[in-house]
Amino acid sequence: MQLRLLSLVLIFVHFMEYSDSQHASRSRRQRRTHPGVSHGCQGGCATCSDYNGCLSCKPRMFFFLERNGMKQIGVCLPACPSGYYGTRSPEINKCQKCKADCDACFNKNFCTKCKAGFYLHKGRCLEICPEEFEPNDQLMECIPVVHCxxxxxxxxxxxxxxxxxxxxxxxxxxxxxxxxxxxxxxxxxxxxxxxxxxxxxxxxxxxxxxxxxxxxxxxxxxxxxxxxxxxxxxxxxxxTDTRGASENKNKTEHRRKKAQGKHHTSTAGSSGH
Missing domain, CATH: 2.20.100.10 (Thrombospondin type-1 (TSP1) repeat)
Structure with a gap:
């Protein structure tokens, strides 16, 4: 009876040692795969590293690589900074850079604010506004030409x-x-x-x-x-001169008509004889 009890104790001790060895092995493998990875991160990070910063973000946060001297550190932000736009996917939400002439954008093909020297027009940044539009230097955009x-x-x-x-x-x-x-x-x-x-x-x-x-x-x-x-x-x-000229003209016309009447009468008399 005592021998049987001793055997059970030995089996239990061996099982505990095996479990501890498996746990230690998994921890070593995890450290080799993700050195310095921590799940107790601050600032919206889901996982982070002392050297690389955020490695992944909490839901609805955007992953962004922020330059820190000669290296880039991962940070998690509620919105992307100026010059970047956010994209969402099941794997990761991240910030993408706008086009070179765009200072702020809604997506890759639609700019909302242009850099100096460019004017915003229908989501694009132009150096010269199209016909029937003119540049507005206060808003830095192309506005319709207004005629009087x-x-x-x-x-x-x-x-x-x-x-x-x-x-x-x-x-x-x-x-x-x-x-x-x-x-x-x-x-x-x-x-x-x-x-x-x-x-x-x-x-x-x-x-x-x-x-x-x-x-x-x-x-x-x-x-x-x-x-x-x-x-x-x-x-x-x-x-007075105008009225006088008009009267003289009327008198002349009257004399001319009177003379023509006499001439017609004389001609008619001659034809009768």
Whole structure:
């Protein structure tokens, strides 16, 4: 009975020694495969190394190689830094570098911010903006060219001369229109927004209020008043000459027709004889 009990004790001791040796062997193999690997990491790492930093990241974190002097250290970040974009896969989430002319990007083919000297246009970085676009140096992007837009012309103002609307025949009237949209730097400039033209009205006498204005104008320097008087005289003379020429023309035409009538009558009488 004692012999049997001793045998069982020896078997148990041998089993424990075998288990300890297997565990030690697995630990040695693990150290040879991943030297210095730790599972008690900080900063989002799932596994890490004293020499290489993060080796893998926790879920939803992005693995990024950060330069530290002459070597690169793995770090795990919630978002990729400027100049990189994140990619997700079942194996690992990691940060990929944007294109050389891109300072920030959504993915490999879509840039969201360009480096100095380039302008953003539909996800691409361009040195020269395409047609109908112009560079915006504040946002560093290509924006549409804006052309000038003007409204409709207003009605012509009443015909006037030197601020009055009576006592003359020929004056001036004007009209205007508003700028609805100002052009951008490369847009079409605005056309003229005011126009003036000569107008002719039937001469009429000024009322009392207008006469008072005329009396005030008489107080002006004689030189200015004489200039206005001479201008009015020239206008009056021109109108008189025009009417005289028209009357002479009508008289000449009347005499010509009268002479033609007499000639036809004389010819008819001769034919009767």
């Amino acid at each position: 837009i003007v409204g409709e012309w207003s009605q012509w103002t009443p015909c006037s001369k030197r601020g009055k609307t009576c006592g003359f025949k020929r004056g001036e009237e004007s009209r205007s229109r508003e700028v609805v949209q100002q052009p951008s730097a490369r847009g079409d400039t605005c056309p003229v927004t005011t126009e003036k033209r000569t107008c002719v009205v039937k001469r009429k006498k000024c009322r009392k209020a207008e006469k008072r204005g005329k009396e005030e104008r008489r107080k002006r320097p004689a030189k200015e008043e004489n200039h206005e008087s001479r201008q009015d005289e020239r206008d009056t003379k021109r109108d």
